[in-house]
Amino acid sequence: MKDYDVCVIGAGYGGATVAALLALSGRRVALVEKTLVAGGKAQTVDRKGYRFEMFGAVGIPARNSRFDELVEALDIADRVPFVIPEGEAASLRYKAVSGEWRSMYSALQQTGSADEMDNLRRVFDASDEDLAALGRLYAAVLTLEGEDLAALEDVGMLDWIRPFGLSAALVSQLCMNLNTLFVVAVDRLAASEAIYTMRQQVLGGVGRYHVGGYGRVAEACAEYVVERGGVYITKQRVERVIIEDGRAVGIETDEGQLHARAIISNAGIQPTVLRLAGSEHFPADYVARVESLEPSWAIAGCRYVLDARVFDAALIPIFSDQSWLDDERFARMEAGDWPDVPLVAIDVPSEFDPSLSPLPGHQIANCQMFCSPDPDSPMAEEAIRRGEAVIDELWPGFRRHIIRREPYGARQISGLSRDSVLPGQGGEAVGLAQIVGQVGRSKPDARTPLPGLYLVGCDAGGRGAGTHQAVDSGFNVAAMVNDDLG
Ligand SMILES: Cc1cc2nc3c(=O)[nH]c(=O)nc-3n(C[C@H](O)[C@H](O)[C@H](O)COP(=O)(O)OP(=O)(O)OC[C@H]3O[C@@H](n4cnc5c(N)ncnc54)[C@H](O)[C@@H]3O)c2cc1C
CATH class of the missing domain: 1.10.405 (Guanine Nucleotide Dissociation Inhibitor; domain 1)
Known part of the structure; x- marks a missing residue:
């Protein structure tokens, strides 16, 4: 059994940030991740020489962000150079009421x-x-x-x-x-x-990116933990939080136990409370609240390697007046009544960093549509079918250039991030939905009612969009835990 100041469950952007910042302030940190690499939903992986974004690819804002603060605090700018394409790197496609497709090119700011x-x-x-x-x-x-x-x-x-x-x-x-x-x-x-x-x-503009992939900053945070005397363990799932005398005191994996004064979980509030710690260790009203929390939607899409520069911009949203979604429109989609154009967002990471492809001129792209966060929902397949039909219409011949195609949806997102522990939950693209009743004063506290157990990432402690919310949470939870540990 090994002793640390802090054990962090999961090296998504929330977990990696909090682990690195606590290591920076002199804490002995153990960071335990179930997958191969850090980054969670925003991890970058290697496939036959290509660097792939598994899901999300860019950050908003591009500049003046918590990412800048993180890179500066850890002094890792040379390892994760910031890149942003010059010129008109955004290009939207809008289908007007007349049925005509219109394009608009613009800078990222x-x-x-x-x-x-x-x-x-x-x-x-x-x-x-x-x-x-x-x-x-x-x-x-x-x-x-x-x-x-x-x-x-x-x-x-x-x-x-x-x-x-x-x-x-x-x-x-x-x-x-x-x-x-x-x-x-x-x-x-x-x-x-x-x-x-x-x-x-x-x-700050849109389109934050780092050379080598969007997940690089999380990887650098994990490396930093080790350089500061901590440990970073991959491919090990945390099975439970060890609780003694009403206090979280450690974690257990297949390989053994680690003990610490503070346990910080990036595994999602519902999996953490209901499965890793166990609801019997929390007040009944807290458990009821956790069970009632609503996740964001999921995203279904495809990762592509293309043998030519098919897409002429780094970020390409595609939509009509019917595409944007409120509750009613999403419910209609779930029931099978889809809009004329499903909202499609195409990210093209190789436009940010051409070195992601080993072969010049090849493009790495990712098309994304919205779907249910339920890993068992059939909506992802339909979203992909409809999204690709729109791409076929706008870029005829696009399929001839595909040399690799990887579809994904809520099931794959859940596999690389949080477990599904409640019906309809697990594949959420962001985390807890940032809706009325779940933000600000109503957002769950990063300090759980179980002494010694904290949450980090998109469910507690931060604000902003996607990865920026996770990094913001990492900063705030690091300060909170440092205060508590004294
Ligand atoms: C398709 C898609 C597109 C997106 N696009 C963008 C975008 O362009 N820009 C943006 O900013 N955001 C985007 N997002 C959202 C963004 O990726 C997430 O909001 C953010 O990465 C969540 O960070 P997190 O720290 O909360 O946790 P996660 O990324 O969920 O990380 C949790 C980590 O904990 C690990 N873990 C979980 N359980 C255990 C366990 N029991 N033991 C050990 N490890 C465990 C997981 O493996 C994972 O590494 C996108 C998401 C998706 C799915």
């Missing part, structure tokens, strides 16, 4: 320039009045702070948008962006979270 306004006029038929309404909305996004922003945690984002009087096409563009950022219904997405992240997006 918007400036509000005259050219951008002209593009909005051309693609979304925006009038001067529409643009003025959009300007008022963004002015509010940039000024809402502190208590005023926090007061919006009980307001759904669609209700917040409505009084600005945007045209249907501009609502589509905005809601499409919010769906892809948070992977939840825009009517229940908490306005406080949405506005906070939209502001980061305006000020």
Whole structure:
């Protein structure tokens, strides 16, 4: 049996961040991961010489982010160089009401320039009045702070948008962006979270990436733990949290036990409380609350290696006015009634870092559509079928260039991240849904009621979009645990 200050279960972005920051502050840390590499849902893997993003590929914001703070705090910038494509690296495809497909190319950071306004006029038929309404909305996004922003945690984002009087096409563009950022219904997405992240997006741009893959920063965090005298164990699943005298004191894997003064779990609040620790160790009302928490949706998609540069941008959202999703539209999709265009987001990591491919000119891409987080749901297959039909329409001949195709959905996401311990849960793309009733004051505390057991990652302790929320949580939980350990 080995003793540590802290054991961290899981090396997703939350776990890797908290482990590295605690190692930086002198704690002896054991980081235990069930898969081969760090990064969780954002891990990068090697396949026959190609570097692949398993799922998510880019961060928002690109600059001025918690990632910058992390890289600086650990002094690892030379190991994980930041890259961002120059020029018009984003390109959206919008199907207008007339049925015509329209394209818009732009830089990864918007400036509000005259050219951008002209593009909005051309693609979304925006009038001067529409643009003025959009300007008022963004002015509010940039000024809402502190208590005023926090007061919006009980307001759904669609209700917040409505009084600005945007045209249907501009609502589509905005809601499409919010769906892809948070992977939840825009009517229940908490306005406080949405506005906070939209502001980061305006000020820092989109498309954070690191040479070697998006998972590289998590890998560097795990290496850092070892350099600071801790251990990083891969391919070992934590089977249970050891509890003695009403306190979490260690973890158990197939290979044995590790003891520590603090146990931090990145395995998801529901798997941690209901399976790893066991609900009998928590108050009944806490268990009931944990069971009632709603996950984000999942994402179904395909990873591709293409033998040519098929896609002409790094980030390509594809949508119509029917594509963005509130609760009602998602329920219709679940029941088999799909929109004319399912919302498709194509990320092309090789446009950020061409060295991901060993052969020049080959492209690595990932297309993503929304589906149920239930690993047993058949929705993923249908989402992929419909998403690829849209890609066929826009890039005829695209299939001729596929030299590798890997479909995935909620089941694969669950396999690489959190266990499914409740019906309809496990494959969530983000973590806990950032909806009204589950954010701000209503978000679960990273300190669980079981002394010595903490949560980290997208279920507690942070805010922001996807990996940024996980890293933010890592910072906050590291400070919390340092305080508690004294
Ligand atoms: C298809 C897809 C696309 C996405 N796109 C983006 C994007 O472009 N940008 C973005 O910012 N975010 C994106 N996201 C979301 C983002 O990847 C996640 O929100 C974020 O990575 C979650 O981090 P986390 O720390 O909460 O935990 P996770 O990534 O879930 O990591 C949990 C870790 O714990 C490990 N673990 C779990 N149980 C155990 C156990 N019992 N023992 C040992 N280890 C265990 C897992 O293996 C995993 O490594 C995407 C997600 C998906 C699925």
